[in-house]
Amino acid sequence: MNVLIAYKTIVRKEIFRFLRIWPQTLLPPAITTALYFLIFGKLIGARIGLINGATYMDYIVPGVILMSVISHAYSNVVSSFYSTKFQRNIEELLVAPVPNWVILGGYVCGGIARGLLVGLVVALISQIFTDIPVKNAIITISSAFLTATVFALAGFINATLADSFDDISIIPNFVLTPLSYLGGVFYSVDMLPKPWQTISLGNPILYMINSFRYGLIGITDVDVQLAFAMTCGLIFVLTLISLFLLHKGIGIKN
Numbered sequence: 001m002n003v004l005i006a007y008k009t010i011v012r013k014e015i016f017r018f019l020r021i022w023p024q025t026l027l028p029p030a031i032t033t034a035l036y037f038l039i040f041g042k043l044i045g046a047r048i049g050l051i052n053g054a055t056y057m058d059y060i061v062p063g064v065i066l067m068s069v070i071s072h073a074y075s076n077v078v079s080s081f082y083s084t085k086f087q088r089n090i091e092e093l094l095v096a097p098v099p100n101w102v103i104l105g106g107y108v109c110g111g112i113a114r115g116l117l118v119g120l121v122v123a124l125i126s127q128i129f130t131d132i133p134v135k136n137a138i139i140t141i142s143s144a145f146l147t148a149t150v151f152a153l154a155g156f157i158n159a160t161l162a163d164s165f166d167d168i169s170i171i172p173n174f175v176l177t178p179l180s181y182l183g184g185v186f187y188s189v190d191m192l193p194k195p196w197q198t199i200s201l202g203n204p205i206l207y208m209i210n211s212f213r214y215g216l217i218g219i220t221d222v223d224v225q226l227a228f229a230m231t232c233g234l235i236f237v238l239t240l241i242s243l244f245l246l247h248k249g250i251g252i253k254n
Contacts, residue, residue: 006098014110033122037129057130062213063185068122073115073148077155078168100246111152140215146231147208153238160251179205189221
C-alpha cells in the first residue's frame with residue numbers, strides 16, 4: 001500500500017507540474033504543428049501529390065503527431081528529474097523507503113502522460129486541415145504509448161547522467177531532432193537513393209513513426225511486427241539501464 005501511495009504521489013506531482021504551466025507545455029506544440037500542417041501539408045503538399053496512395057497532408061500527420069510525443073515525453077522527464085537533482089530534493093526520495101522501480105515508474109509515467117496529451121492536442125489540430133479515419137486503433141494507441149515510454153526512459157537516463165542544464169539540451173538538439181526529421185516524418189524511405197535507404201533503417205525512430213502511420217492510415221515502409229519488437233526491446237534495455245543507475249547512485253549520490 002505504501003508503495004502504491006508513493007507511486008501515485010510521484011505521478012500526480014509530475015502531471016500537475018506540466019498542467020500547471022500549460023501555456024508553456026501544451027500551447028507551443030499546438031502552434032508549431034499548425035504551422036507544419038499549413039506550410040508543409042497545404043502549401044507544399046499540393047505540389048508534391050500522393051505518397052504511397054495517400055495525400056501528402058495525410059502522410060505527414062502521423063509523423064508530426066509522434067514527433068511531438070517523442071520530444072515532450074523526453075523533455076518532461078529530463079527537465080523534471082534533473083531539477084529534482086539540482087534542488088537536492090532527490091535526497092528525500094533516496095532516504096525514503098521507496099523502491100527504485102517506483103521512482104522510475106513515477107517519473108516515466110509523468111513523461112508518458114505529457115507526451116500522449118501533447119500528441120492528442122496535435123491530433124486535434126490536424127483535424128482542422130484533414131480528416132483521417134483511424135485504420136487500427138489498437139496499433140495506433142500501442143505505438144504512441146510504447147514510443148512515449150522509450151523516450152521517457154531515455155530522458156530519465158539523460159537527467160541522471162547530466163551534470164549541468166547544458167547537458168540536458170545536448171541530446172534533444174543533436175540526437176533526437178535530427179533522428180526525428182530523418183525518421184520519415186516528411187517523406188517515404190522509398191524516395192531516398194539506395195545507400196540512404198539502408199542507412200535510414202538503422203534509425204529506430206523510423207520504425208516507431210511507420211508503425212504509428214500504419215495504425216492511422218494503413219501505410220508503412222517497414223515491417224510493423226519488427227517495429228514493435230524493436231520498440232519493446234529498447235524499453236527493456238533502457239529500463240535495465242535506468243534501474244542500474246538508480247541502484248548504483250550514478251550521477252545522483254555524488
